[in-house]
Each structure stands twice: as structure tokens, then as C-alpha cells.
Amino acid sequence: MKTIKIYSHAHYGDIFYSRILINALSPHFNIEYYHSQSGLVLNDLPNVSEFNHIPSNFNRYSNDNKNGLVNAWIGHSGEYLNNGKGCNFNNHFKLVQKVCDDLQIKIGDPLDYLPYVNYDNLLSTTNIKEKIDSIKIKFDKIILFCDGNVRSGQSENFDFNPIISNLSNRYKNYLFISTNNVFNSDNVISLNPHITNCSPDLLEISYISTFCDVIIGRSSGPFCYTHTSDNFYDTQKTFISFTHMKYEGTFLEDTKCKNIWSNNFNIESILKTIEDNL
Secondary structure, eight states, X not given: OEEEEEEEOSOHHHXXXXXXXXXXXXXXXXXXXXXXXXXOSSTTOTTEEEESOOOTTSOTTOOBGGGTEEXXXXXXXXXXXXXXXXXXXXXXXXXXXXXHHHTTOOOOOGXXXXXXOOGGGOTXXXXXXXXXXXXXXXXXXXXXXXXXXXXXXXXXXXXXXXXXXXXXXXXXXXXXXXXXXXXXXXXXXXXXXXXXXXXXXXXHHHHHHTTOSEEXXXXXXXXXXXXXXXXXXXXXXXXXXXXXXXXXXXXXXXXXXXXXXXXXXXXXXXXXXXXTTO
């Protein structure tokens, strides 16, 4: 197969959502993917070569699709974000359609290209599953807090710590997992180093999210990595998002999981929204 070059000057979440584009192109090309973030976040994909640098001639605000140089960042052209719904699935798929049109590639149902992670290709999954299995038998539910800050203004960077502390003190039968902070509690654990013990651990967070009953976040990188087809089609899963724009929190409108969204960043309101949906 021919090789195509994909790149993104954006953050981890944007790189994850560009899997939609990778899913459309990978049957037709070997892919070289260039980004400026640290670590490997595409190494589960067998025909993708990942590079942690972007050549100087890969323009942030343009593309050269027809010549095999594809800008995966949805913000590089205003045409993909002009409907007021932000970085949601439908807007990402508009970019995919444009790239595939330029490359004369036929594509099918948009939902066939939802982001997913090949967990079987990750060396860490067996160890993580053993840890999660040993923990979850002690609790009725697992609640995942993707509590890191957002880097592109999708939400307010409010403090999740008092919210987690409040809930964990009152719901001792639930396990609360934090992707970002460290707590001293029997029913709150931080992912790194207690479970993942690597950095970046975004693919591992994605895998851990498949074991969780409730996933809470605000469009940070870790939260984006939980937006997989596995989770979207899990009828027992609940997503709770806090973002300025609804569709950057929910990402996909047509899901089988439960989606709760709020743009009220008052701590008491956030606490109530979460508690009502545990």
C-alpha cells in the first residue's frame, strides 16, 4: 500500500479524535502520523507509524490532501467548526469526508468510523485487568473522574478535589478513580501509579474506562480517550460532562449509553448533577 502522512499540531484529545480519520484511511494507506505531544498514543494501531515531531513544512492552518499530506486538526480550517457545535463527532466526520473526497476514497456509514482502541495490542492490559478485577469485587460501582484541566477552553478548570472527597465520604460502597490527583482514602485511588504506572497513560485510561460504570470529565485528554465505540454502545454506561458547549461534552449524539451534560460550573450544582446520576 501507498503511504500517507497525517499530522496534528493540537493536543492529545484532538489526536485521539483523529482516529476517525485514521479508520477511514487505514484500509487504503500505510500511515505516518506526526504530532508534537510526548509518548506513543497510537501504538495500538498496526499500520500507523508514529512520530513525536512535526516537520517545519507541515502547515498548521492548511493541508495538501491530494498530495498525501493531511492535517488532522479540526481547527485548521473554519469550514469544519462553523455550525456552533464545536469538536463533536459530526464535525470531525466533515473533515474526514473532505479528505476522502480529495483522495477519491469511498466511505460508508459515519458510525463505522467511530474511535476505538485495539486493547489487545497493548502490553499493559493483562496487568491492568488483574488489578481492576481484584478491586472491583469490593465495590458496587466504579466511578472514573477525568479530572485534569482542559487546555483549549472547552470548560472551566474548576477543582474536582472537593467533589471527589465529598462523594467518596458518603458513598463508601463506590470506588472513585482519579486520572489526575492523589487522595488518601480507602475508596479513592489515582490511576498513576496505582494502576497504570506509565506516562502518558491515555490508552490505559481508555481501557480502564471500559470497566467503569460512570465516567465524568470536561473534554480533557483523558476524557476524550474514553469516547470509544465500546463505551458509546454500552447501555450500562453513564457519561457526565461539564463543558461550555453541549456537543463537545457528549461528542456523539446517537449513543446507547446515558449522556448527562451541564454548563453550570457552580460546585454545588456539579455535585448534585453527579450525585443524581450515580
